[in-house]
Each structure stands twice: as structure tokens, then as C-alpha cells.
Amino acid sequence: MTGEKKNRHSWRAILLCMGALFSLAVTGCQVDVGGQTLPSPYYLTDDVQYFPTGPKMKVQREADAMKAANPNPVYPSPSPSPPPPPAPGQQ
Numbered sequence: 001m002t003g004e005k006k007n008r009h010s011w012r013a014i015l016l017c018m019g020a021l022f023s024l025a026v027t028g029c030q031v032d033v034g035g036q037t038l039p040s041p042y043y044l045t046d047d048v049q050y051f052p053t054g055p056k057m058k059v060q061r062e063a064d065a066m067k068a069a070n071p072n073p074v075y076p077s078p079s080p081s082p083p084p085p086p087a088p089g090q091q
Contacts, residue, residue: 057063
């Protein structure tokens with residue numbers, strides 16, 4: 001009787017493992033590795049989405065509004081930088 005019960009448990013374990021392997025093989029997966037999305041098994045039938053490029057400057061509307069508010073901004077002149085120190089061993 002213990003041999004029959006042991007045999008039944010081993011068949012259950014085998015069927016469970018085979019079912020898990022089958023479900024992994026059928027479903028596939030999509031992973032993200034180093035910022036690169038690797039495809040799932042359905043990447044050939046997936047529809048391609050197109051996203052048009054946006055403006056190069058992300059805050060263009062804000063820059064335009066600031067320019068319209070003050071068309072001739074006065075920038076302070078940069079202060080002169082001090083001369084570099086002399087090289088070691090030279091005076």
C-alpha cells in the first residue's frame with residue numbers, strides 16, 4: 001500500500017512539473033534588461049505604436065512666455081576671473 005501511495009505522489013509531482021513547464025513555454029514573458037525591453041512571443045503580431053517627437057526644449061511654452069513678458073532682459077556682466085596661479089617651480 002505504501003508503494004502505491006508513493007507512486008501516486010510521484011506521478012502528481014511529475015504532472016505538476018510538466019504543467020508548469022508547459023504553461024511557461026506557452027505564455028512567454030517580456031523582460032526589461034538594462035533599459036531594453038526584450039520581446040514576448042507575440043511581438044510579431046503586436047501593433048506598432050508611433051509617438052511623434054516633441055519639442056527639443058521641454059519647457060518651450062514657459063520660455064516663450066518669459067520672453068514675451070520681458071523682451072529685452074538685462075543680464076549682469078560676468079565678473080572677471082582672477083589669473084591662474086603660477087605653475088610650481090616657476091615664478
